[in-house]
Amino acid sequence: MTDDPIAVLLTRIAGQDRAAFRDIYPAASAKLMGVILRILKDRAEAEDALQEVFTRIWLRANRFDAAKGRGMTWLIAIARNHAIDRLRARPATPVSAGADGDAVDRLADDRPGALDALVARGEARRIVDCMGTLEPDRASCVQGAYLDGWSYDDLARRFDVPLNTMRTWLRRSLLKLRECLDQ
Amino acid sequence: MTDLPPLSPRDEDDIAAAEYVLGVGTLPDRLAAERRLQSEPAFAAAVLAWENRLAGLNDGYPDAPVPDLMPQIEARLFGQTAPRRPFWWTWLAGAVAAAALAAVVVAVLPMVSPQPSVPVAVLSGEGQDLRFDVARKGDQVTVTRVAGPGPATGKSHQLWLIVGENAPVPLGLVDDGSETVAVPALADGMVFAVSLEPAGGSPTGAPTGPILVTGKVAQTL
Numbered sequence: 065m066t067d068d069p070i071a072v073l074l075t076r077i078a079g080q081d082r083a084a085f086r087d088i089y090p091a092a093s094a095k096l097m098g099v100i101l102r103i104l105k106d107r108a109e110a111e112d113a114l115q116e117v118f119t120r121i122w123l124r125a126n127r128f129d130a131a132k133g134r135g136m137t138w139l140i141a142i143a144r145n146h147a148i149d150r151l152r153a154r155p156a157t158p159v160s161a162g163a164d165g166d167a168v169d170r171l172a173d174d175r176p177g178a179l180d181a182l183v184a185r186g187e188a189r190r191i192v193d194c195m196g197t198l199e200p201d202r203a204s205c206v207q208g209a210y211l212d213g214w215s216y217d218d219l220a221r222r223f224d225v226p227l228n229t230m231r232t233w234l235r236r237s238l239l240k241l242r243e244c245l246d247q
Numbered sequence: 248m249t250d251l252p253p254l255s256p257r258d259e260d261d262i263a264a265a266e267y268v269l270g271v272g273t274l275p276d277r278l279a280a281e282r283r284l285q286s287e288p289a290f291a292a293a294v295l296a297w298e299n300r301l302a303g304l305n306d307g308y309p310d311a312p313v314p315d316l317m318p319q320i321e322a323r324l325f326g327q328t329a330p331r332r333p334f335w336w337t338w339l340a341g342a343v344a345a346a347a348l349a350a351v352v353v354a355v356l357p358m359v360s361p362q363p364s365v366p367v368a369v370l371s372g373e374g375q376d377l378r379f380d381v382a383r384k385g386d387q388v389t390v391t392r393v394a395g396p397g398p399a400t401g402k403s404h405q406l407w408l409i410v411g412e413n414a415p416v417p418l419g420l421v422d423d424g425s426e427t428v429a430v431p432a433l434a435d436g437m438v439f440a441v442s443l444e445p446a447g448g449s450p451t452g453a454p455t456g457p458i459l460v461t462g463k464v465a466q467t468l
Contacts, residue, residue: 094310095310098310118320145270150434152272191302207304215273234266234271
């Protein structure tokens with residue numbers, strides 16, 4: 065028997081098993097809501113997005129391959145992609161210092177402190193080790209992009225560097241991470 | 248800050264996959280990546296590899312309380328009532344299933360989706376007889392010419408998606424009167440447009456001819 069109950073459910077859902085679809089909701093919805101809410105930061109929109117995510121889970125379950133990854137990883141990828149697409153589709157709201165004091169405060173709060181927020185256990189251990197090989201600012205960029213859905217524009221503004229510099233930072237960091245993670 | 252040394256084409260693709268997984272691009276960047284995902288198995292494999300590499304970061308997401316939205320989700324997918332059996336069901340049930348029929352059913356099955364098609368936009372233009380309806384079914388958007396003539400010989404009708412202030416993203420030709428494309432990120436306020444282009448579509452990747460019709464997406468249309 066496999067140690068990945070979500071993968072088992074997904075395989076059944078791929079076979080149009082509606083009972084399995086009902087079972088995956090209590091098993092995954094709190095985690096996926098956590099993902100979506102952190103990126104969208106708006107509960108009403110997050111609940112709508114969550115419905116869309118579960119709709120996609122039903123429609124795409126046949127593309128899941130348990131040999132190539134864990135079930136929860138696949139679910140979170142769907143949730144992140146949808147939440148980030150929604151975030152990018154929002155009309156641009158420039159976060160400018162002075163225009164909105166709250167936004168500046170929030171900006172400071174959002175800036176992740178190194179990696180202490182990450183619970184370093186199990187699967188996460190390795191990425192934490194590899195993130196530790198990056199300069200702290202660069203690791204924060206990767207983390208802010210991944211967890212909060214920050215775009216290149218957001219990152220450049222928050223870290224107060226030109227867009228091209230941010231692009232170079234991040235690409236360099238990704239190459240380094242790949243080298244470390246693939247070892 | 249020195250620039251990154253030029254990447255090999257393989258690394259360029261791999262970084263593009265990583266950027267998609269991180270989510271740092273603009274919406275047009277993401278739509279382009281999503282189209283590659285569907286058409287390039289190597290790119291899809293690179294994206295999957297990055298999803299797995301970065302999966303450890305998922306521990307940074309806390310659980311959040313969530314109401315039971317399953318009734319709404321099932322209504323979206325299956326409709327309010329019990330799903331109707333497709334027309335071929337009675338056929339199949341009663342049939343002494345000839346091999347040919349079985350082959351047809353196998354061919355049809357993957358295309359049968361319980362999700363209803365939902366109208367999301369109507370494309371029209373001032374002084375234009377031309378009109379297109381846009382309907383969405385899951386990730387798929389179907390654009391159908393419902394009034395007016397097709398393009399003249401040597402011309403094409405090209406479909407575009409415009410998101411905010413960004414440049415139009417080409418989605419394909421609608422010369423045959425209907426075109427289905429994947430738009431996973433469809434959202435209210437996006438704009439579909441059809442322009443008149445040389446046969447085969449715009450050579451530049453941006454509209455070169457007049458915009459004939461446009462329509463804004465409203466998913467509660």
